[in-house]
Amino acid sequence: xxxxxxxxxxxxxxxxxxxxxxxxxxxxxxxxxxxxxxxxxxxxxxxxxxxxxxxxxxxxxxxxxxxxxxxxxxxxxxxxxxxxxxxxxxxxxxxxxxxxxxxxxxxxxxxxxxxxxxxxxxxxxxxxxxxxxxxxxxxxxxxxxxxxxxxxxxxxxxxxxxxxxxxxxxxxxxxxxxxxxxxxxxxxxxxxxxxxxxxxxxxxxxxxxxxxxxxxxxxxxxxxxxxxxxxxxxxxxxxxxxxxxxxxxxxxxxxxxxxxxxxxxxxxxxxxxxxxxxxxx
Amino acid sequence: xxxxxxxxxxxxxxxxxxxxxxxxxxxxxxxxxxxxxxxxxxxxxxxxxxxxxxxxxxxxxxxxxxxxxxxxxxxxxxxxxxxxxxxxxxxxxxxxxxxxxxxxxxxxxxxxxxxxxxxxxxxxxxxxxxxxxxxxxxxxxxxxxxxxxxxxxxxxxxxxxxxxxxxxxxxxxxxxxxxxxxxxxxxxxxxxxxxxxxxxxxxxxxxxxxxxxxxxxxxxxxxxxxxxxxxxxxxxxxxxxxxxxxxxxxxxxxxxxxxxxxxxxxxxxxxxxxxxxxxxxxxxxxxxxxxxxxxxxxxxxxxxxxxxxxxxxxxxxxxxxxxxxxxxxxxxxxxxxxxxxxxxxxxxxxxxxxxxxxxxxxxxxxxxxxxxxxxxxxxxx
Numbered sequence: 001x002x003x004x005x006x007x008x009x010x011x012x013x014x015x016x017x018x019x020x021x022x023x024x025x026x027x028x029x030x031x032x033x034x035x036x037x038x039x040x041x042x043x044x045x046x047x048x049x050x051x052x053x054x055x056x057x058x059x060x061x062x063x064x065x066x067x068x069x070x071x072x073x074x075x076x077x078x079x080x081x082x083x084x085x086x087x088x089x090x091x092x093x094x095x096x097x098x099x100x101x102x103x104x105x106x107x108x109x110x111x112x113x114x115x116x117x118x119x120x121x122x123x124x125x126x127x128x129x130x131x132x133x134x135x136x137x138x139x140x141x142x143x144x145x146x147x148x149x150x151x152x153x154x155x156x157x158x159x160x161x162x163x164x165x166x167x168x169x170x171x172x173x174x175x176x177x178x179x180x181x182x183x184x185x186x187x188x189x190x191x192x193x194x195x196x197x198x199x200x201x202x203x204x205x206x207x208x209x210x211x212x213x214x215x216x217x218x219x220x221x222x223x224x225x226x227x228x229x230x231x232x233x234x235x236x237x238x239x240x241x242x243x244x245x246x247x248x249x250x251x252x253x254x255x256x257x258x259x260x261x262x263x264x265x266x267x268x269x270x271x272x273x274x275x276x277x278x279x280x281x
Numbered sequence: 282x283x284x285x286x287x288x289x290x291x292x293x294x295x296x297x298x299x300x301x302x303x304x305x306x307x308x309x310x311x312x313x314x315x316x317x318x319x320x321x322x323x324x325x326x327x328x329x330x331x332x333x334x335x336x337x338x339x340x341x342x343x344x345x346x347x348x349x350x351x352x353x354x355x356x357x358x359x360x361x362x363x364x365x366x367x368x369x370x371x372x373x374x375x376x377x378x379x380x381x382x383x384x385x386x387x388x389x390x391x392x393x394x395x396x397x398x399x400x401x402x403x404x405x406x407x408x409x410x411x412x413x414x415x416x417x418x419x420x421x422x423x424x425x426x427x428x429x430x431x432x433x434x435x436x437x438x439x440x441x442x443x444x445x446x447x448x449x450x451x452x453x454x455x456x457x458x459x460x461x462x463x464x465x466x467x468x469x470x471x472x473x474x475x476x477x478x479x480x481x482x483x484x485x486x487x488x489x490x491x492x493x494x495x496x497x498x499x500x501x502x503x504x505x506x507x508x509x510x511x512x513x514x515x516x517x518x519x520x521x522x523x524x525x526x527x528x529x530x531x532x533x534x535x536x537x538x539x540x541x542x543x544x545x546x547x548x549x550x551x552x553x554x555x556x557x558x559x560x561x562x563x564x565x566x567x568x569x570x571x572x573x574x575x576x577x578x579x580x581x582x583x584x585x586x587x588x589x590x591x592x593x594x595x596x597x598x599x600x601x602x603x604x605x606x607x608x609x610x611x612x613x614x615x616x617x618x619x620x621x622x623x624x625x626x627x628x629x630x631x632x633x634x635x636x637x638x639x640x641x642x643x644x645x646x647x648x649x650x651x652x653x654x655x656x657x658x659x660x661x662x
Contacts, residue, residue, distance in 0.1 A: 168368075168370065170366045170367070170368065170370035171370050171372060173337050173357075173364075173370070174364070174366055174370040174372070174431075175372075176337070176356070176358070177335060177336075177357045177362075177363060178358070178363075178383050178384035178431070179358035179384050179387045179388055179435070180383075181387070184387050188383070188386070188387070189372060192372075192374040193372070193374055195374075270415070271373050271374060271415060271417055
């Protein structure tokens, strides 16, 4: 491993080229959409660029004929927040419960995680069917919430398992030893210590819900969520407004991820990052 | 009535759900205001006892009496105990001051008052300059002081310390060890300190309790444990002793005469025991109470002596540790076929021995101590 940059083996270049291709494949299409969304009024769906401006962004939020974008956002955001809150609450509670083996814990765990491998489309159809069978009207805030939880909960659970796997139970014992009630142990010690993990679960809950498609398709009821709206637009909208929508939602996702990771980093730095100042001059 | 910090363990027994018996019928009395060390190899049950006293583990059977009251079933905070955890378990998200004020916060004491109280204890452990730091920004010794402060702010009658020095480096360990002892004198409360380090125990404790496999082997003063081990296990675990055995040849009253394997005899006081003729008994001889002399002859060594050749010589500063390979390996049960002598430094260099030299190691009859029981397996050197 002491090779200088001058005589690297050929495999280095092969793997580097492979990685470059991968990155291009990953971000290239996104970049194309991003660029094409900033066209002028005469813009089309393909290169070359025709003019430059924010025309299609304005069009996106003003023209009704492009689809009910604003309405879809107004449904998708609260839906994502509901799913996020439920995912956090259930994952943290189960993470704490699963630290002990209890009767049926194995079956319960595999049952919860199995929905990761179940085909989402089929799962969504099943949930939709069940609601119809029971005569309960489907809505984004009822059946779609349930359908999306089958997707977000396994992730939340697995993250919390990892978090609690590293959690030193001596913290809880110390808190009890110092007279904390069970509720105080959770509120004053457990939650603050696992906060970075909770933020991670919230992030997953939010983003997985925000762009969920397969499970939501048959369960969102009479109105569309944002991904469903985008999908229906691809079939009848032929203007760069579609690209503008892609740019807006992608930017929003990155913003959410950035805020979450930033918060985790700040907490970690506060807690562990600062080196011992007393030790160094 | 007994003092508030007196502890009596009565028939204490703990079996874990997986079936292992961690504590196997322990009876122990610890005086109010004394410093007691539970000492033993890992897995001997010492930490389990500590955790049962603290209330973090429930005994399967037996009583834990603190200050005359059986506390089994009571929550940790009602027992008047406080525990210092092995790696301190300082809350990583709270500053030093908030860590120390935690018990007051849990009790609902207002912010101003709990900080005033915390600052008083912070002063006591000399952490004033670090009060607003987080645990990750402290050195090991500072963390230990915070853990101590956090425990004593609850004004416990008993402080329980689980391997309090194991996370520190050698230098700091010696320093914090004496700080702990000082703090115990200052507070006047009972300390129960769990450790697997012999020197740590004898250095700080009024009472040393040597444990093995869930039972108490011996409980006595530090000097009593070191100088007068009751069993071969204690002698070997505490170190500084050679353990030998011999068959009882005759027992004329208070003196036992053991037949050594090479024709020599070992004489020792029988004390209150009266082993039968022919029975093999074990005895210990302190390493620093043995004389070494050159020995070139074959044949039986003199009484109260063993012969062998020098296997290793280690200079230790104030003394020289000479390890002998015994000529009669079967007598020695001290871990291996070795016999160790601590020779005073000045005397050794008057006529230094080399590896391979034949020597005789002899002792006065009253330096040999009869031990209970046989050789315990698996103890460390």
